[in-house]
Amino acid sequence: MEIKRRDFLKVSAAGGLMLAANADPALAAREPKQRLPEALGILYDATVCIGCKVCVSACKQHNDMPPDFSSTDRTWDDPLDLSSRTLNIIKLYKNGTGEVKDRETDGYSYIKRHCMHCVDPSCISACPVSALTKNPENGVVRYNKNACIGCRYCQIACPFNIPKFQWDKAFPQIKKCQLCDHRYATGGYSACCEFCPTGASIFGRVDDLIKEAKRRLSLTPGEWAHYPIGRVDSKHTSYRQVTPYINHVYGEKEGGGTQFLMLSNVPFEKLGLPPLTDKPDAAVSEGIQHTIYKGMIAPIVFLGGMIYAVYQNTKNECE
Amino acid sequence: MKKKDFETFSKQVGGVSRRDFLKYCSIMAVGMGLPMSVGAKIAEAVTNVAKRPPVIWLSAQECTGCTESLLRSTHPTLDHLILDLISLDYHETLSTPSGHLAEEARAQSIKENKGKFVLVVDGSIPVKDGGVYCMIGGKPVVEILKDTAKDAAAIIAIGSCASWGGIPSASPNPTGATPVHEIIKDKPVVNIPGCPPSPYNFLSTVLYFVTFNKLPELDNLGRPKFAYGRLIHENCERRPHFDAGRFAIEFGDDNHRKGYCLYKLGCKGPETFNNCPSILYGDTGSGSWPVGTGHPCFGCSEKGIGFNKPIFSLASLHMVTPPDTYPHVTEQRGTGATIAAVAVVAGAAGAAIAAGAKTYKKLDEEEKKEGPGKKG
Numbered sequence: 001m002e003i004k005r006r007d008f009l010k011v012s013a014a015g016g017l018m019l020a021a022n023a024d025p026a027l028a029a030r031e032p033k034q035r036l037p038e039a040l041g042i043l044y045d046a047t048v049c050i051g052c053k054v055c056v057s058a059c060k061q062h063n064d065m066p067p068d069f070s071s072t073d074r075t076w077d078d079p080l081d082l083s084s085r086t087l088n089i090i091k092l093y094k095n096g097t098g099e100v101k102d103r104e105t106d107g108y109s110y111i112k113r114h115c116m117h118c119v120d121p122s123c124i125s126a127c128p129v130s131a132l133t134k135n136p137e138n139g140v141v142r143y144n145k146n147a148c149i150g151c152r153y154c155q156i157a158c159p160f161n162i163p164k165f166q167w168d169k170a171f172p173q174i175k176k177c178q179l180c181d182h183r184y185a186t187g188g189y190s191a192c193c194e195f196c197p198t199g200a201s202i203f204g205r206v207d208d209l210i211k212e213a214k215r216r217l218s219l220t221p222g223e224w225a226h227y228p229i230g231r232v233d234s235k236h237t238s239y240r241q242v243t244p245y246i247n248h249v250y251g252e253k254e255g256g257g258t259q260f261l262m263l264s265n266v267p268f269e270k271l272g273l274p275p276l277t278d279k280p281d282a283a284v285s286e287g288i289q290h291t292i293y294k295g296m297i298a299p300i301v302f303l304g305g306m307i308y309a310v311y312q313n314t315k316n317e318c319e
Numbered sequence: 320m321k322k323k324d325f326e327t328f329s330k331q332v333g334g335v336s337r338r339d340f341l342k343y344c345s346i347m348a349v350g351m352g353l354p355m356s357v358g359a360k361i362a363e364a365v366t367n368v369a370k371r372p373p374v375i376w377l378s379a380q381e382c383t384g385c386t387e388s389l390l391r392s393t394h395p396t397l398d399h400l401i402l403d404l405i406s407l408d409y410h411e412t413l414s415t416p417s418g419h420l421a422e423e424a425r426a427q428s429i430k431e432n433k434g435k436f437v438l439v440v441d442g443s444i445p446v447k448d449g450g451v452y453c454m455i456g457g458k459p460v461v462e463i464l465k466d467t468a469k470d471a472a473a474i475i476a477i478g479s480c481a482s483w484g485g486i487p488s489a490s491p492n493p494t495g496a497t498p499v500h501e502i503i504k505d506k507p508v509v510n511i512p513g514c515p516p517s518p519y520n521f522l523s524t525v526l527y528f529v530t531f532n533k534l535p536e537l538d539n540l541g542r543p544k545f546a547y548g549r550l551i552h553e554n555c556e557r558r559p560h561f562d563a564g565r566f567a568i569e570f571g572d573d574n575h576r577k578g579y580c581l582y583k584l585g586c587k588g589p590e591t592f593n594n595c596p597s598i599l600y601g602d603t604g605s606g607s608w609p610v611g612t613g614h615p616c617f618g619c620s621e622k623g624i625g626f627n628k629p630i631f632s633l634a635s636l637h638m639v640t641p642p643d644t645y646p647h648v649t650e651q652r653g654t655g656a657t658i659a660a661v662a663v664v665a666g667a668a669g670a671a672i673a674a675g676a677k678t679y680k681k682l683d684e685e686e687k688k689e690g691p692g693k694k695g
Contacts, residue, residue, distance in 0.1 A: 053641045067639035075564075075582070076642040080650040092645035111648060272648035 029287035032256045032280050033120040035206060039139035040179060041117060041259030042190060042201055043209040045216065046266070047102045047243045048227055049110040049200035051090055055192035059088045059114075062180060062191035084166040084175040088114035088192055093271050102243055102265035109264060111271040112192070112201060115162045115177035116251060117141050117259035118280070125282035126157035131174070139206075139259055140179045148174060159255055159274050159281065179259075194230055204232030206259050213249045213263055216242070256280030361530045371403075372529050373428055373436040375467060376410040379460045380453050380487040380496055381442025385478040386412050388515035392522065393602045405525065408436070411455075422456045429470050437525060438471035440464065440499045443480040443487045447495025461502065468503045473528050475509045476500065477521055482510035482541075483622040500541060509534055510541040513593065514619035514626075517600055520546040540622065542592070550637055551588035551616055554596040557581065562643040570613075581610060585631035587618030 059065070060077065067077035068085035079086040091113060096106035103109075121141050124132045131148035134141050143163075150172060154163045166172035180190040188194060193203035202209070212232050219225050221244040226237035243265065250268045251258035255276040262268065269275050292298055341362055378386075390397050401407040408428035414421050428436060442460075445452035450459030468474055476499040479485040487496035500508040511521045524543050527535045535543040552558065560566070560580035567575035567584055575584075582589065588610065595616070600608040609616050615631070618624030624634075656664075 051645065053643075056641050069639075070646075074639075075636070076562075077639040078642050078644070078646075080646040090645060091648050093648045110645070270648070 029279065029284045030290065032283045035119045035257055035259075036137065036139045037207070038137050039117075039119075039206040039259050040204070041139075041206040041209055041261060042179070042193060042203055043213055043232065043261045043263070044112045044201050045213075045227070046109050046111055046200070046262065046264035046271070047245065048198050048238075048240070049090070049112065050198055051092070051110045052197065053090050054195045054197065055112065055201055056086075056088060056090055058191040058195035059177075059180075060086075062183065062188075063087055082113060082162065082164055082176075084164045084168075084173075086164075087175065087177045088112060091272065093266055095270075104266050104270065107266070109266040109271065111262075111264070111273075113160075113162075113272070114192075114260065115141060115179070116160050116255075117177075117179060118255055119257035119259070120255075120280035120282050122157040122159060122255075122280070122282045122285075123154035123163055125286055126153040128153065132163075135181070138179075138181070140181045141176075142178055142181070143174050143176065145173045157281070159276060189231065196229070199227045199229035199238050202228055202230065202232050202234070206261070208232045209261055210249065210252060213252075213261055216263060217245050217247055217249070253278045256283065357530070361526055371406050372472075372525070373406045373408050373432040374410075374439060374525070375408055375425060375428060375436055375471075376413075376439045376441070377460070377464060377467060378411045379440065379442035379444045379464070379481070380494065381478065381480055382486075383412055383441075384515040385441040385521075386410070388513075389518045389521065391601060392518035395522075400522070405437075405529075408432075419456070425467075429467060433470045435472050436470070437528065438467055438474045439521075440474070440476050440481045441478045443484045443496035443498060444502055445487070445494035446497050446502070447493070452494040464499070464502060468506065471506070473509065473534060474499065474503060474506055475511060475521070475524060476541075477511045478516055479512045479514045479619055479625060482512035482620075485514065486626050489626045507534060507537070508541055509537060509543060512542065512547075512620040512622070516620065517546070517593075517595065517598060519598060520594070538592075546594050547592045547620070549592065549594070549597075551591050551593055551596055551610075552637070554594075555588050555610060556596060557610060559643075562640070564642060564644065575613060578613075581613070581615040582634065584615045585629070585633060586610065586615030587621065587624050587628070587634045588616040589634045589636045591616055591618040591621040591624060591634075593620045 056077075060067070065087060066085050068079035068083055069076075070078050070080045079089060082089055089112070091111050092108060093111060094108040095104060098106065098108040100107040101109065117140060119139070121132070121134060124130075124134055124141065128151060129147050129149050131144050132141060132154055133144065150165075152163075152165055152174075154174060155161075155165060163174045163176045165174055180188065180192075183189060183191065189203045190201075193201045196202070202212070204212075209232055212228070216225075216227075219242040221242050223242050224239060225242050226239055228234040229236045229238055245263055245265055246267060248268070249261055249263060250273060251261040254273075256279065262273070264271060341359070376386075389400075392400070395404060401410075401413065407413065409421065409425040411421070414424065416424060442453075444450070444461050444464060445459075446461055450461040453460040455463060476482045480487060480496070481499045484492070484496050484498050487494060488498075498510075500510065509524055511524060513520070520543065523545065524535055527543075535545060538544050538547060540547075552561070555561075557578065557580045560578070561582055565574065565577075565579040567579045567581055569575070570584065575581075580586070595608045596610065599605070599611070606612065617630055618628065618634070619626075628634075
């Protein structure tokens with residue numbers, strides 16, 4: 001069979017044009033999803049965190065996670081990053097001499113990492129079988145092992161590098177934080193918040209958490225203030241001297257907003273958090289996809305073109 | 320406890336004041352994790368002569384270490400214990416009579432206190448060859464144990480020998496040394512393991528039984544939870560050194576002198592359940608327990624550890640916890656090649672190629688010299 005170069009280019013160009021016409025993200029993006037009114041989440045305040053890692057231990061305990069070893073002598077549960085055995089982790093930012101806490105140069109800061117429970121999650125958008133779903137009420141991003149086909153698109157889609165795959169299992173699953181939603185029924189909440197001694201991680205409705213974060217940002221460094229412990233509406237507080245903050249709540253708008261919010265005095269990109277636009281990736285990619293396939297018109301036209309090209313090129317042989 | 324009650328009792332107590340006595344009872348209560356108010360209840364129970372529990376103490380294949388440990392308890396002192404708190408009717412080391420008189424005392428106590436006395440056993444029971452390896456008064460101890468256990472209200476196996484078999488059961492176990500609970504199966508046996516155990520773990524158990532007429536809560540290995548509920552590792556004073564990765568590597572090294580963690584010297588704290596770091600040992604003040612003296616825990620009270628695992632072999636961790644170090648925001652895994660490293664490798668490769676080329680050229684020349692016909 002011989003395809004004429006000219007014909008091939010003709011068809012390619014037609015297809016390309018068709019895609020290009022639809023592929024302008026600005027035009028194609030669907031409306032970003034909005035924060036659910038009863039969404040639950042966590043506020044992590046790096047300036048309050050003392051790095052005790054009880055959140056890491058409590059998470060392991062209440063989610064039945066095995067220890068994760070990075071050293072050869074297997075003495076500690078010492079993962080270097082999130083993994084299929086570690087759903088949350090406290091990491092260290094250190095610069096220069098690392099003398100002062102929460103300072104960018106010659107200072108250090110802790111940062112807690114786990115699933116952000118995005119308002120408009122890329123993982124759910126990328127999942128071809130709806131193994132990942134967002135709870136319509138509290139917005140927790142859940143994983144269903146029975147639906148999962150193990151394609152790991154969610155891993156590639158997540159801008160925060162959160163879903164982890166059990167590479168060492170014969171029947172692997174995706175593992176990630178599910179905001180301890182199995183504990184709500186018995187009056188519990190996210191173990192990392194429930195056991196945090198300083199109130200560095202607090203649990204509650206995201207609206208309340210944003211309000212609390214804004215309150216902290218409005219405080220003057222040096223003054224004394226109450227910081228709730230456990231839940232955002234807790235009467236149990238720690239009374240401490242306010243330290244400076246960067247005037248930004250990470251997760252309020254990033255990537256269309258998340259349900260895990262952060263405060264810090266070290267720039268968030270230094271703490272390993274990606275600088276994201278306010279537009280969720282899922283809205284853009286879904287916009288492109290859904291426009292291309294709208295009413296199946298474009299694919300059918302494209303298919304018709306392809307068939308025609310093939311027919312033109314094989315006509316002589318068929319006869 | 321009223322003052323009047325104490326006066327009738329004080330003669331028996333001897334030099335102990337009412338205040339000291341009540342204090343002791345409260346300490347026992349707290350030691351068992353009970354509220355202070357229970358102290359008064361304990362005092363009442365032990366001063367009631369009718370209720371003073373008869374104790375029969377059988378010794379099998381043992382070293383008397385458990386008795387020695389008990390002799391050195393200071394609250395209460397041993398005389399106070401055996402004269403005022405319990406009625407020690409038979410004990411081979413402590414009995415005044417000996418020989419047949421002692422055996423008679425035992426028989427009589429069993430008869431009088433049928434179903435009421437506490438049976439304490441130290442030492443493991445030899446069962447091989449009809450139990451001939453430990454005979455008392457011409458009878459194998461296994462028979463004596465079975466006879467006595469029949470009528471006992473509670474059975475306490477004190478020491479690791481009675482609890483798990485201990486030293487006598489260490490491989491190749493020539494006497495068929497067996498723990499008590501494997502012989503007495505129709506009654507619950509409380510295990511107070513240790514080599515020797517802390518006397519307070521034993522005393523608290525006895526007093527709990529006397530006071531409440533039931534045994535304290537036991538774990539799945541028959542040990543009282545108040546004493547054996549936590550790993551030594553959990554309450555160890557050297558734990559911060561473990562978390563920080565500061566280990567003594569050999570005896571007498573700098574780290575050992577600094578009091579660092581003994582895990583790498585084979586400390587069995589991470590796999591041994593006992594309260595040594597909390598209540599210490601021997602009433603001689605702080606640091607008076609093996610790890611406090613700078614020697615790794617040997618796991619004497621843990622089944623399958625003491626006398627089974629080599630003393631200086633690494634313990635297996637029951638619960639693995641995070642260290643007090645942190646992963647960095649971006650963990651570097653390998654740093655890539657430096658310019659110097661690339662230069663060295665390139666240089667080496669270049670030299671190898673040059674040498675190869677030279678050799679090849681030489682061979683070629685030789686071949687040409689020899690001519691094609693002579694090629695072998």
